[in-house]
Amino acid sequence: xxxxxxxxxxxxxxxxxxxxxxxxxxxxxxxxxxxxxxxxxxxxxxxxxxxxxxxxxxxxxxxxxxxxxxxxxxxxxxxxxxxxxxxxxxxxxxxxxxxxxxxxxxxxxxxxxxxxxxxxxxxxxxxxxxxxxxxxxxxxxxxxxxxxxxxxxxxxxxxxxxxxxxxxxxxxxxxxxxxxxxxxxxxxxxxxxxxxxxxxxxxxxxxxxxxxxxxxxxxxxxxxxxxxxxxxxxxxxxxxxxxxxxxxxxxxxxxxxxxxxxxxxxxxxxxxxxxxxxxxxxxxxxxxxxxxxxxxxxxxxxxxxx
Amino acid sequence: xxxxxxxxxxxxxxxxxxxxxxxxxxxxxxxxxxxxxxxxxxxxxxxxxxxxxxxxxxxxxxxxxxxxxxxxxxxxxxxxxxxxxxxxxxxxxxxxxxxxxxxxxxxxxxxxxxxxxxxxxxxxxxxxxxxxxxxxxxxxxxxxxxxxxxxxxxxxxxxxxxxxxxxxxxxxxxxxxxxxxxxxxxxxxxxxxxxxxxxxxxxxxxxxxxxxxxxxxxxxxxxxxxxxxxxxxxxxxxxxxxxxxxxxxxxxxxxxxxxxxxxxxxxxxxxxxxxxxxxxxxxxxxxxxxxxxxxxxxxxxxxxxxxxxxxxxxxxxxxxxxxxxxxxxxxxxxxxxxxxxxxxxxxxxxxxxxxxxxx
Numbered sequence: 001x002x003x004x005x006x007x008x009x010x011x012x013x014x015x016x017x018x019x020x021x022x023x024x025x026x027x028x029x030x031x032x033x034x035x036x037x038x039x040x041x042x043x044x045x046x047x048x049x050x051x052x053x054x055x056x057x058x059x060x061x062x063x064x065x066x067x068x069x070x071x072x073x074x075x076x077x078x079x080x081x082x083x084x085x086x087x088x089x090x091x092x093x094x095x096x097x098x099x100x101x102x103x104x105x106x107x108x109x110x111x112x113x114x115x116x117x118x119x120x121x122x123x124x125x126x127x128x129x130x131x132x133x134x135x136x137x138x139x140x141x142x143x144x145x146x147x148x149x150x151x152x153x154x155x156x157x158x159x160x161x162x163x164x165x166x167x168x169x170x171x172x173x174x175x176x177x178x179x180x181x182x183x184x185x186x187x188x189x190x191x192x193x194x195x196x197x198x199x200x201x202x203x204x205x206x207x208x209x210x211x212x213x214x215x216x217x218x219x220x221x222x223x224x225x226x227x228x229x230x231x232x233x234x235x236x237x238x239x240x241x242x243x244x245x246x247x248x249x250x251x252x253x254x255x256x257x258x259x260x261x262x263x264x265x266x267x268x269x270x271x272x273x274x275x276x277x278x279x280x281x282x283x284x285x286x287x288x289x290x291x292x293x294x295x296x297x298x299x300x301x302x303x304x305x306x
Numbered sequence: 307x308x309x310x311x312x313x314x315x316x317x318x319x320x321x322x323x324x325x326x327x328x329x330x331x332x333x334x335x336x337x338x339x340x341x342x343x344x345x346x347x348x349x350x351x352x353x354x355x356x357x358x359x360x361x362x363x364x365x366x367x368x369x370x371x372x373x374x375x376x377x378x379x380x381x382x383x384x385x386x387x388x389x390x391x392x393x394x395x396x397x398x399x400x401x402x403x404x405x406x407x408x409x410x411x412x413x414x415x416x417x418x419x420x421x422x423x424x425x426x427x428x429x430x431x432x433x434x435x436x437x438x439x440x441x442x443x444x445x446x447x448x449x450x451x452x453x454x455x456x457x458x459x460x461x462x463x464x465x466x467x468x469x470x471x472x473x474x475x476x477x478x479x480x481x482x483x484x485x486x487x488x489x490x491x492x493x494x495x496x497x498x499x500x501x502x503x504x505x506x507x508x509x510x511x512x513x514x515x516x517x518x519x520x521x522x523x524x525x526x527x528x529x530x531x532x533x534x535x536x537x538x539x540x541x542x543x544x545x546x547x548x549x550x551x552x553x554x555x556x557x558x559x560x561x562x563x564x565x566x567x568x569x570x571x572x573x574x575x576x577x578x579x580x581x582x583x584x585x586x587x588x589x590x591x592x593x594x595x596x597x598x599x600x601x602x603x604x605x606x607x608x609x610x611x612x613x614x615x616x617x618x619x620x621x622x623x624x625x626x627x628x629x630x631x632x633x634x635x636x637x638x639x640x641x642x643x644x645x646x647x648x649x650x651x652x653x654x655x656x657x658x659x660x661x662x663x664x665x
Contacts, residue, residue, distance in 0.1 A: 006513035014506055100375075104343060111345035114548065117534070210505045210527045212549065215343035216375060217525075219500040250503075254510040257493040258460070262661045265466075265494035 007251060008135050012143055013209060015247030017042075017201040019146045021225035022232070022239055023153055024070075024197020029229055030157065031190035032170035032297035035077055036092025039222025040099020041070040041195050042202035043215075047103035049203025050110055050213035059118040062207050063142070063200060070199020071192050073099055078191045082184050085301045096222070104215040111213060118142065118208040140208045142200070147240070149197070154236040166190060170295035173302045183302055198222065224272075231276055233293035242279070246272050334396060334574055336360070337389030338372040339382065341401040341524075342499040348524035348543040349498065349560070350374065353400045353423075355544075356562030363567055367574060378403025383410055390415040396573050398566065399423065401498075402467055408432060419578050421569060424469055426649055430580050435565055438586030439469065440476035440648065441615045442558035442594055443520075444622035445608050446540050447480025449555050449597070450518045451488050452604045453538055460511030462504060462521040462528055463494045466663045470522045472651040474658065476622045477520060480611075482657055491516055492660045501527040512537055518555075529554060538599065545595040556608070557595035565591060584645060587616045623648060628656040 021038055028035050035041075048069035053062025077095050080086040118140040121127065126137040157163040166186055169176040173183045201221075206213045228246065232239035253268035338357055342350035357370055371394065376385045382404045389397050390411055398421045399408045405425035412420045412432040420432040428434055450459050459481065463470050474492065481488040491514060493507040504523045508531035511519060519539040521528040526549040532539035533550035541547065541557025565583065572578040585591030594612055597605045614620035621642035626634040630653065638644040654662055 003513055006509075010506060010509050010513070014502070017502075104345070108345065112347060112548065205502060210501045210525075210530055212526065212530065214347065214501055214525055215345050216499070217501045219497070219502060221502070251506055251510065254493050254495075254507050255514070258491045258510050258514045258516075260491065260659055260661075265663045266496060269494070269496040 003255075005131055005134060007255060010251045011244065011247045012135070012139065013247075014251055015243045016143050016146050017204045017209070017221055018225050018228060018246060019150065019240060019243035020142070020201035020204060021198045021222060022228040022243060023146070023149050023236065024194035024201075025225060026229050026232070026234060026236060026239055027153060027157075027166070027197075028187075028190045028194035029298055030170045030234060030295055031166050031187045032173055032295050032300065032302070033081065033187050033191050033194075034088045034092065034299040035074065035095070035191060035194055036089060036226065037073065037077055037095025037099060037222075038194075038198050038225050039218060039220065040096035040103075041073045041198035042099075042205075042218045042222045042225075043103040044069040044073050044099045044106075045199030045202025046205050046217055047107035047110075047202075047213060047215075049199070050113075050115065050206035051106065053115050053207055054110055054113055057116075059116075059141070059207050062115075063203050066203025066207070067196040067200045070202065071196040074191050074195020074198075077195070078188050081301070082187055082191070085303050088299050088301070100216065107213045107215055111215070113212065115206070115211050117211045142204045142208055145200075150236050150240045157236065167295070170297055173297045173300070177302070177304055183304065187302075198225070201225070227276060230294075231279060234295060242276075245275060245279075249275050333369045334364075334367060334570060335392070335394040336368055336370045336570060337392070337394035337397045338370065339376050339385055339389070339397070339399045339401075339404060340372055340374040341376065341378065341403075343374050344372070346499055346524050347526050347546065347549075350400070350524065352544050352560040353398070353562055356566045359563035360566040360570055364570055364574075368570055376404075378407075383407035386411045386420075387414070390418045395419060396570060396578075397421065402469065419569075419573055428580055428582060433569075433580050433582065435583040435585075436469070437560055437592045438584055439558055439560075439592055440472045440622055441586045442592050443473040443476040444480035444615065445594065445611050446520060446556065446558070447477035447482075448484055448611055449600060449604055449608050450477070450520065450538075450540075451481035451484035452607065453555065453600060454485075454488070454518045456515060456517050457485055457488050458516050459488065459490045460508070460514075460516030460519045461490050461492045462507045462511070462519070462523055463492055464498045464523045465496060466494065468649055468651045471654070471662070472623075472648050473522055475627075475651065475655045478655050478657050479622060479627070486657075488657065490658055490660070492658070494663060495523060497523070499524045501525040504528050505531050508532065509535075526550075541595060547595065547598065552599060554595070555599055556597045559593040559595055561591055561593045564589075584649075587612060588618070629653045630656055630658060632656060 045066035049062045049066025052065025080091045081088045120138050120140050123137050127133050165181050169183050169186050177183045228242045231242045249272040253271050340350040344354040373385050396419045400423045402424045405427050408420050408422045409427050412429045422434050424436040425434050495503045495507050504527040508528040512535045517537045519532050521542050526546045529539050529546045529550040532553040539553050541554050543560050545557050547554045597608050623643040625637035628634050
């Protein structure tokens with residue numbers, strides 16, 4: 001039973017950065033902006049988050065630095081794609097390259113330094129509960145934040161006027177503009193929010209996962225986050241399910257190897273991706289409208305006519 | 307950074323093309339291709355340490371360029387060719403997966419000298435070099451067997467290539483001299499560098515009751531997890547003691563600097579030859595980090611074993627070497643396996659319960 005608890009804890013830890021980054025990207029994409037620079041914003045968040053935590057000794061300051069760094073990079077993206085109407089795909093890819101390079105530069109002075117891991121919640125009595133205690137009441141602040149974030153995004157998108165406007169802009173920016181909604185302003189905010197989330201997700205890695213900074217430490221998690229948004233067909237609750245499923249398959253395949261189940265490790269390493277493909281196929285089979293799950297204006301440049 | 311360097315390399319090519327080569331001809335231009343970032347604190351970091359040492363000792367005689375984060379694949383060939391075209395006369399490609407790319411480019415540029423790390427393909431202008439890391443692994447196996455209370459070692463593997471397999475086998479053979487029933491749990495992460503995944507694997511092993519961790523991946527993530535969980539571990543490629551001051555038993559340190567310096571001097575003196583260099587503890591290409599966090603008798607045993615391997619009286623793969631099926635492996639090197647057998651090792655020794663991927 002202890003092993004089960006340990007596995008669940010590892011799964012949650014592995015899923016949290018994916019969930020944070022994907023949640024932010026989901027909001028940006030729902031507003032119609034495809035930002036492929038998640039990996040770059042994450043690694044910038046990791047570098048700046050570590051720098052902040054190392055210099056001040058505070059996890060919260062580190063997290064704030066990480067979020068700010070992600071948002072700063074997203075601001076560059078917004079300036080180019082919203083302000084100057086540059087192609088979003090190309091800009092996003094460039095943003096990743098910029099982020100990877102810049103984070104290496106910023107982080108260079110911090111390589112080899114160590115910080116204290118983010119503290120975990122401890123409520124006497126509750127955290128000591130067998131099996132569920134540490135899972136429910138013994139996580140670090142990022143885990144609770146990521147869950148609150150998903151719930152908040154769901155509520156915002158489906159239960160508020162602002163969310164309705166954002167979705168309308170993502171589905172048809174010309175109509176939304178004609179109705180008088182500020183398309184570019186809403187998209188700017190959505191992109192900045194997505195950047196802050198990606199930065200926070202990146203900061204999670206050095207602050208709460210492996211407490212040191214190494215260039216390139218996000219190792220492709222930004223791309224997985226992007227895939228998760230598609231996997232979730234742009235819905236926040238499915239996104240949470242997808243992130244935890246992905247984390248679970250990743251961790252379980254490691255445990256299966258350790259237990260010597262004799263399944264080829266190459267196959268097991270590809271399981272999370274195979275699972276993604278299978279679920280995508282299932283979704284598109286069961287939903288008649290699968291093709292239209294994406295926001296209709298996703299990735300399209302909008303230049304307001306006067 | 308990499309893009310910048312490539313751009314720089316392209317710019318340099320342009321200069322060469324316009325005929326400004328004479329001025330730079332006195333300096334030996336040396337290029338290096340790295341798999342990971344120079345700050346990985348493992349494999350790539352040690353190559354970078356070697357390059358810096360080379361620059362320090364040879365100073366004005368050399369000019370070095372490196373490209374980091376170069377993927378094994380089409381990217382590698384392009385990057386190696388960039389370096390060759392930019393006028394580098396000596397090029398080090400520092401990962402097994404660059405083997406075929408290096409060979410291809412070497413054939414195109416017969417006047418450039420290539421040095422490929424850890425591979426087995428050579429050409430008149432392409433040498434190979436590697437470390438006998440298995441020598442260090444044998445010592446680690448003995449220490450691990452002494453220090454493990456449960457008799458279960460955890461091993462994080464990157465890819466099932468001969469270098470990694472021979473390391474695992476040497477570990478087991480060393481461990482079996484202490485505890486014949488020693489067990490090993492192997493997890494392949496199918497990556498050289500992914501700190502998060504390496505940490506996940508380390509956690510999984512710790513959760514399954516392993517009390518001594520070993521890794522053949524490139525970041526100190528596993529050491530960090532060992533430190534968190536209060537278990538023991540070995541550093542890989544470089545001394546990782548600061549990531550686990552109370553956890554690191556020792557580490558295999560790759561010491562490339564003397565080799566890089568020697569090869570550069572050979573080119574400068576015009577006597578570079580294509581050869582295969584495989585140095586171990588004796589030639590100090592492989593160095594053991596200080597033995598820490600262990601009782602004196604284990605330390606003494608480790609030092610004794612290290613001395614025996616160094617002076618050649620002990621070979622980690624001394625015959626008979628018995629494979630998983632219980633069959634003794636053919637002994638081509640007299641009283642031990644020969645280098646070819648170790649370099650192409652694709653079997654587990656007896657005592658490894660795991661099934662090799664792809665077999």
